[in-house]
Amino acid sequence: GDDVRYKLDVDFLDAAKGATKSVTMADGKSLNLKIPAGIETGKTLRLKGQGHPGAGGGPSGDALVEVRVKDHPTFTREGDDIRVELPITLKEAVEGAKVATPTIDGAVNITVPKNSNTGSVLRLRGKGVERQGKRGDQFVRLKVVLPDNDPELARFVEGWTPKGDYNPRKGMAG
Template identity: 40%
Template sequence: MSKRDYYEVLGVGKSAGERDIKKAYKKLAMKYHPDRTQGDKSLEEKFKEIQEAYEVLTDTRKRAAYDQYGHAGVDPNRGAGGFGGGGGADFGDIFGDVFGDIFGGGRGGSRQSRARQGADLRYNLEMTLEEAVRGKDVEIRVPTLVECDTCDGSGAKKGSSPTTCPTCKGNGQVQMRQGFFAVQQSCPTCSGKGQIISDPCSPCRGQGRIEKTKTLSVKVPAGVDTGDRIRLSGEGEAGENGAPAGDLYVQVHVRDHDIFTRDGNNLFCEVPLSFSTAALGGEIEVPTLDGKVKLKITPETQTGKMFRMRSKGVKSVRTGAVGDLICKVVLETPVNLSSKQKAILQEFDASITGSAAKHSPKEKGFFDGVKKFFDDLTN
């Protein structure tokens, strides 16, 4: 009897990826697995057909041969000409392979037996604004787990070595079957490591790692800001049984500054301005991170006006572009006036009374608006 096309058996197209093939197989296996068909021989043969199609189409070599030569390319009876079919495989083996990813592993599952990479670590680094803008080399002390020098990370006493776990045969997992399902669990004998240490190393007590505080030099580039991270590859915790170490991430936090506020590459600051300079104009000194500079104030400057000083901000750590310094002037009311000073101000005030439209346009506009508001209420 001629065999059906494997793609047709699984109900997938010839361009289907492995994920689609597995998905189709799971659906059919749930329906036709012998545990669910109550010994129906015809359905059992159908399941074998489904199983054979799956085994061929998920094997790269077999699938290539099948696509080129059809069933003859995977016929085990054709010797070197074929790559072997899938009719003789055990139901449980292939079924465990497909469903193993759901329950933590699959056939030949050695994922847990492989030594695990060390954990990544984080170090919070506080800096002043000046340090962040200019960059700095800093030394940090990081408590971590490092590879034991005595046993070179194996966990076994010098001169001895770990042995393969007899329970899981080094896989780190054991399989438990309950009817239709196969469940992978961490081996209870070796705790998933796949190896047993009969004679543990004394300094690390068989763990292969010891606690130590490392001193590291960190080059902080100019222009970093709060939230930026500096990655130190391999400076995290040592891995288990000689596996690679994790990474250390230095998290930057820039402290608040007494004068400047940072927004991206720009700096902001408030500059107090005297009444006379605001009215007449002039020059004032303003601070920058590189020292004091002169800022020209135009006559009749109002409080809150922003003055932009180009390229006096922060150089970007990523693009190299330099931001600006933006100065907000805040008019400062004179205090502790003498009698003479008060008299001068009173005389000045009298000289402009009645000419608000000319000297205080905002004041006139405001009170005109207030008058209209109340007029509208009474009408």
């Protein structure tokens, strides 16, 4: 029989960690479809014998399910690695802190080093996508977020003068 083609939208976390989903075929038949951990958009899952019936008693075709992984509001994926941007306070950036960060397996505490800047990246080994027995990493990009309209912070900065030759734009062309 002929093969039948389907497209299936899969949640980001289900694609990263693996899952079993119940899918309804065109003929109304419901099947459990195993989504393997680490699957990516464009990959095709084959369900043997779930296509059109074969002519003259021949074997049925296959159902070919093309996977489309949905975007996630927090995580992005690069190969087997996960990337996330983590907002931190000015105080956490300057003094360092232990803060919770999301991972695909749930929140974990990380240590923000003293004097961290926006754009600093921390690596969490083994917190990425698992595929073929190996697990990628998670990269946490820090983003210092100032509070809205904080008069005390404004007064502090107004009276603060950096020591030495501090110039964050030093060395820029132009």
